[in-house]
Amino acid sequence: MATNTTVVPGQIAKPKASVGPWREAAGRLFRNKLAIVGLFLVSGLLFAGIFGPFLAPWPYQVQDLQAVFANGGRPLPPFSPDHLLGTDQLGRDLLSRMLDGARISVTVAFVVQMVIIFIGVPLGALAGWYAGLMDSTIMRFTDVIYAFPDLLFIILLSVAFRETPFGQALDGLFLVFVAIGLVGWVTVARLTRGQILSLKETEFVEAARAIGVSDRNIVLKHLLPNGISPIIVAVTLGIPVAILAEATLAYIGVGVQPPRASWGSLIAEGQKSLRSDPHLVTFPAIAIALALIGFTFLGDGLRDALDPKLKGKQ
């Protein structure tokens, strides 16, 4: 393998220490330009989400009323002194609110995928490994969830539980995690089941059985690592879906509770004055678009890197 050897002129190349499949995949990922763009955008989002509130010029809920009065009661435009991206009608700094929104998006992106992995992978693995009645039960249940309109289900859950402590937890975010996660795990469950089903017939599984490896270890150590690639890709590509779902919820007003500012709710507020102050819609929209593009590029790049045979296919 070309990448495994160091070539020194006039000397026979020595094999380097062995490189695992993950390192090789990382190498392929870093050679993919779009994936680098994706990685860059995702890192930017992560940075904003994690450190945003410390970098933000203002707390997200503070109103700079004086500045708004000085401007004749209208939102400050972008590039005003003290407010780089301007303010909204209430004098709250848009940049600071968007940084808080980034934190919400990042949280949603990862927590929802955690929920999806923790429900989808075990259920899919159980169904695939034990087959029979267990398989039928789990997969029919999955079909039911799959058949339910996602957004409707999320909205129903959010509205039904909005007033309960459960709905109020984490400024309403907890409910968003659970709602999006509950409808999102089916794809991962089906994918995991398919992987396990095809891999459990392989000879190395029979060989593992023949040396007395327990069912649990066969699934955890032999099957999942072999079938993890498509699951990683599905989870990465599921992140933009979750971000978008959260923004949609916030846009129609059932997501995060004010004064927290999700990108979706920023757009909803901003569109009331779209004609006079387009920046209130434009900047959050650009942020959403960049986040989605970033994760999608990264997901595509991961798919090509983890399974080079699939390259270019959908």
Next chain:
Amino acid sequence: MVSANEEVPTGESPTIVELSSDEVLRERNAAVLEAGAGRKADHLLEVRGLSTHFFTPDGVVQAVDDVDFEVGYGETLGLVGESGCGKSVTALSIARLVADPPGKIVSGSIQFDGIDVLKLSDVDMRKLRGKEIGFIFQDPLTSLNPTLTIGYQIGESIREHLGLSAKAARDRIIELLAKVGIPRPADRLNDYPHQFSGGMRQRVMIAIALSCDPKLILADEPTTALDVTIQAQILELIQRLSSEFQTAVLLITHDLGIAAGMCDRVNVMYAGRIVETGTVDTLFEDPRMPYAWGLLDSLPRIDDVRGDRLRTIEGLPPLLINVPDACRFNPRCSYARDRCRESEPQLTEREPGHSARCWATEPGGWIE
């Protein structure tokens, strides 16, 4: 049947492939005697009346039907026959690895070192596999997990069964790799299967099979996927290590040359039955069953006239659904008479330690 102790290999088998040097065989003889010392039963493995059937939509396939045999402590027993004769299913049945459904062990008993294997719980069975019974599979390419290092895979049964510390396990893995002849074992521990050649991978499989010092190794066509030069190395390795570790081997092969070179005794299987059994010497010297003649006759010989066609046994093994009460080989047998089509012969002893299942060669039969 003769027990393993009385039946120490003599060192002068009429081999077609000569694998054993005198020294190896002398070591072996000692090993067989020594292995018999701590034994808990007459034989390490006793299979009685084993029937494994597959329940398919087309009917019940009697893949293994009423099979009896035993393997002595430290002995190497060959199981030879064509494809589809039930050799592999016999081995899988011993380790209870037959896929269920559709397969099922319907009757019989398997005594392993005094333990009734078929009565063990799944958990106890798992403790037996890998620890007491090692397995070498046919295709080392697909039998190793491509995502795990070979160090991990060899260590797997050590960790599962012996509970060694990480350090001790590592030392044991390196020792095993060195034993099976992998150069620079400490460096190759963290390599993945794709970094090994086919023969090296089979050596890794052997290291896995030997990792817990098993009493029995089931080797299911261990050299079929390898080319001839590597075959000889791997067979020599199995032979050497089985005597060093005092391990009994059940060697499944369709290559009579391998059986002659490796085994103490040989069972010939046909259509789910054992049709002839005996020591290598008697069986190859004086086979008493037309199927065995056919097998021996179809081996290519170095003194064959160039351009002659290779000899074959016409036809295919029968479908094992609704097998009639008749000699299963009769449609392909040129000596068959009405008696062969009317009832099935029993496995009868022709000389001490040599039995065959054939009407024609029985006393009073039509072939002497």
